[in-house]
Amino acid sequence: MIRYNLRCERGHTFESWFQSSSSYDAQVKRKLVTCALCGSANVEKAIMAPRIAGSKRRSPRLAAAPAFTIDEPPERGGSA
Template structure:
């Protein structure tokens, strides 16, 4: 697993884990890496500090641990890492990047509040949004507040038919990281 610091075209910074560097490249090329804040697919790797493990002698409480790190180019059976507890391996300091669970700016707070209002006052219809909206417009289904997903072509067709629709500035909850 590899963790990347990412940044979208709108300037939102976030982190995400990938199976490998090539897995990130494949997902990014397919447009499947999206901003956790705005949903933009224009996402690039951002500069991030490397995560360096402390020397084994600094982590281990055993007195016979080596005092210098082994060479990165050679590996011998004597250089196997000393097991340490998970608590000792995790740094005690807070992460340098902001948490994605809490909005950081006024815009993010407003989008978060809008999401709460939309989810509380409308029904999620998923990929059936175009069919549901069209049926309500034609009178085949009772009118109600709905939100869901539609392909750009479906949304365009709804607008051409006079069905009032608008995009929301967030992804459905199931599609967020």
Template sequence: MIRYSLKCKDGHGFESWFQSADAFDALVAKGMISCAICGSDAVEKALMAPKVDTKRPLTAPTSDAETKLAALRKKIESEATYVGGRFTDEARKLHETKVDKPIYGEANAQQIKGLLDDGVPIAPLPFLPKSKAN
């Protein structure tokens, strides 16, 4: 079932439930939907906002995988230094000086290839830095 906000040619607004989007289209094409206020059969979908569940924050994990990913992110952000766009230079410097210091940041495909070709051990992270996420 799907609920649509509807309006007629005179601007009257009302809502109705339909079996599916196709069912709505078929009923409109047959002139079987009319305005609940004036009876006009010139009815179309009105702009609608999706229903959002406000019982839980959108940022809360909803599955075991999301919980584990959130824990990984927290661990990396608490134990490693964010170096942003300087990642390539910092990773290369740490590799050359044999310093064991965890860092994370951004690099493009060409920079990543260069680091891997030079034997610098790096791994992609399964999330964007908070500064890049909406």
């Protein structure tokens, strides 16, 4: 399976999966590939960033959430 980023004549971008590059070509030629937003059949492959496989899979880094501590419960309305 191949995933392509596609762009229609109106500039909408979307992705779609195909069995092979020749399958993509055949479907585009027959106007079977349409924009997910406007329905246009005038689509082309958009530029894609290559995926480079590394030797190890890295786990995604998550930003640390700020830590909050409560030393005392909040005062309930009224003044002393």
